[in-house]
Amino acid sequence: MEDIVVDINDVSLIYHERSGETPAVDHLSMQVKRGEFVSVVGPSGCGKTSVLSLIAGIIEPSSGSVSIDGFKPGYMLQRDHLLDWRNVEGNILLGLEVQKNLTPQTRNCALGLLDTYGLSAFAKHYPRQLSGGMRQKVALIRTLATSPDVLLLDEPFSSLDYQTRLRLSDEVYDIIKNEHKTAILVTHDISEAISMSDRLLVFTRRPARIKNEHKISLSRGDTPIARRKAPEFKDYFDVVWKELDVGEV
Amino acid sequence: MKSEKAAAYSPEHAAFLKKLENRDRFVTIARYALLILLIAMWEILARVGVIDSFIGSSPVRVAQTVARLYAAGDLFLHIGVTLFETVVGFLLGTALGTLIAILLWWSPALSRVLDPYLVVLNALPKIALGPILIVWFGAGVSSIIAMALLVSLVVTIMSVLAGFNEITGDKQLLMRTLGATKMQIFTKVVFPASVPTIMNALKLSVGMSWVGVIVGEYLVSKAGLGYLIVYGGQVFKLDLVMSSIAVLCVLAALMYYGVAYMEKRLASWRYHS
Numbered sequence: 001m002e003d004i005v006v007d008i009n010d011v012s013l014i015y016h017e018r019s020g021e022t023p024a025v026d027h028l029s030m031q032v033k034r035g036e037f038v039s040v041v042g043p044s045g046c047g048k049t050s051v052l053s054l055i056a057g058i059i060e061p062s063s064g065s066v067s068i069d070g071f072k073p074g075y076m077l078q079r080d081h082l083l084d085w086r087n088v089e090g091n092i093l094l095g096l097e098v099q100k101n102l103t104p105q106t107r108n109c110a111l112g113l114l115d116t117y118g119l120s121a122f123a124k125h126y127p128r129q130l131s132g133g134m135r136q137k138v139a140l141i142r143t144l145a146t147s148p149d150v151l152l153l154d155e156p157f158s159s160l161d162y163q164t165r166l167r168l169s170d171e172v173y174d175i176i177k178n179e180h181k182t183a184i185l186v187t188h189d190i191s192e193a194i195s196m197s198d199r200l201l202v203f204t205r206r207p208a209r210i211k212n213e214h215k216i217s218l219s220r221g222d223t224p225i226a227r228r229k230a231p232e233f234k235d236y237f238d239v240v241w242k243e244l245d246v247g248e249v
Numbered sequence: 250m251k252s253e254k255a256a257a258y259s260p261e262h263a264a265f266l267k268k269l270e271n272r273d274r275f276v277t278i279a280r281y282a283l284l285i286l287l288i289a290m291w292e293i294l295a296r297v298g299v300i301d302s303f304i305g306s307s308p309v310r311v312a313q314t315v316a317r318l319y320a321a322g323d324l325f326l327h328i329g330v331t332l333f334e335t336v337v338g339f340l341l342g343t344a345l346g347t348l349i350a351i352l353l354w355w356s357p358a359l360s361r362v363l364d365p366y367l368v369v370l371n372a373l374p375k376i377a378l379g380p381i382l383i384v385w386f387g388a389g390v391s392s393i394i395a396m397a398l399l400v401s402l403v404v405t406i407m408s409v410l411a412g413f414n415e416i417t418g419d420k421q422l423l424m425r426t427l428g429a430t431k432m433q434i435f436t437k438v439v440f441p442a443s444v445p446t447i448m449n450a451l452k453l454s455v456g457m458s459w460v461g462v463i464v465g466e467y468l469v470s471k472a473g474l475g476y477l478i479v480y481g482g483q484v485f486k487l488d489l490v491m492s493s494i495a496v497l498c499v500l501a502a503l504m505y506y507g508v509a510y511m512e513k514r515l516a517s518w519r520y521h522s
Contacts, residue, residue: 056426058425074426075426077419077423077426079419081420083437083438083442084442094427094437095428097437098427098428098429098437099427099428
């Protein structure tokens with residue numbers, strides 16, 4: 001059982017506002033094992049992001065428990081939010097600075113990541129000089145630089161155009177596997193979820209509960225793009241599509 | 250970037266750039282021409298008697314008055330006094346205003362409590378407080394600086410705070426996902442991101458400080474450009490009034506451009522790429 005990295009146990013979450021309360025998560029339990037890539041799909045506004053925020057410890061559950069004992073989360077948001085006044089190097093060191101862990105060693109490690117993933121030529125460039133895909137990659141390296149154990153990916157590709165999105169999901173998949181990270185991806189894109197993950201959770205409409213769970217095993221392909229061509233891909237897609245029950249638009 | 254591309258420009262693009270350049274040159278020339286035209290008209294109308302130069306002065310009389318002030322050693326005394334009061338009032342207003350804005354950003358509760366007070370203070374014509382300032386700070390430079398401070402302070406607080414609050418929650422969320430404290434969120438994201446807004450606020454408050462100082466000098470002063478204007482008006486020496494205003498125009502413009510230059514330097518990342 002020491003292989004469990006994230007353990008969510010009977011968690012409920014209610015958002016309170018002056019105008020009323022909104023239940024976002026309803027008695028949710030899930031576990032993620034070390035090295036696993038888990039995707040969460042669900043209708044928009046179903047509370048997927050709330051689950052990531054709970055795991056990251058940014059919000060507290062109303063009831064139940066979330067534990068990632070001893071493991072360090074690293075969050076990647078939908079938009080890159082690079083700081084315009086810092087160059088690429090300054091941006092990827094932000095997390096280390098904030099965590100007061102910026103030593104020559106960790107700095108070299110971060111710059112090494114930049115090098116490994118083909119961005120070292122842009123270290124002195126400013127965010128506005130980079131393309132959307134490159135910016136998102138810098139954002140990922142900023143997250144990785146703090147050496148997290150679990151990556152929480154909140155629709156990290158949704159602000160990109162389709163081609164960039166496919167290419168980047170390949171690269172991010174590569175990076176995550178290379179660095180042996182555990183990852184939880186939240187997305188509304190069924191194909192993306194199937195092509196990247198080992199396991200897929202389908203959430204219900206808000207308040208979020210787990211509707212079903214699929215172990216993804218595809219007979220071919222070791223990159224998300226190649227995996228999309230596996231014969232089983234379409235079957236997974238159809239099943240998940242039905243479960244999502246996108247009744248009305 | 251420009252130099253790299255220059256060689257590759259097509260003749261059409263070169264023509265386009267030439268056109269832009271010509272247009273820019275036209276604007277510059279037109280600006281100076283207008284100034285010269287206005288001054289020339291003023292002088293001519295004064296000479297032919299359309300403008301009574303006793304109450305309307307004239308450019309030549311203004312120049313003579315400035316020269317006379319300079320010869321008597323008074324010009325730089327008055328400029329110095331007014332400039333000193335303005336700069337001190339401006340710096341105090343900026344420092345204090347930014348500090349208060351930081352406090353209000355830090356504590357939304359405090360901000361909500363003080364909001365109506367700020368609104369009233371902002372709406373209040375500060376000159377109404379003049380007599381109080383004179384009683385409290387004495388009939389001198391301190392009262393004038395206090396007036397400049399009062400006039401610029403509330404505007405600075407409000408615009409800087411608006412700048413802080415403009416920084417989206419998402420960037421703050423990012424910082425929280427990295428485990429940042431509120432202090433770190435402020436120093437690493439909110440403040441640097443607000444530099445352009447703060448600079449705009451400064452441009453505004455430079456103008457406000459001039460207003461405060463001149464009003465202050467109207468109320469109580471023994472020297473300064475505001476003093477010269479009031480004195481000139483009382484003794485019906487319109488040459489002196491006009492000259493002081495001309496000097497004031499130059500000074501205010503210089504100080505504004507000074508702040509604008511500082512803005513360009515400090516916010517240089519905006520001009521990268």
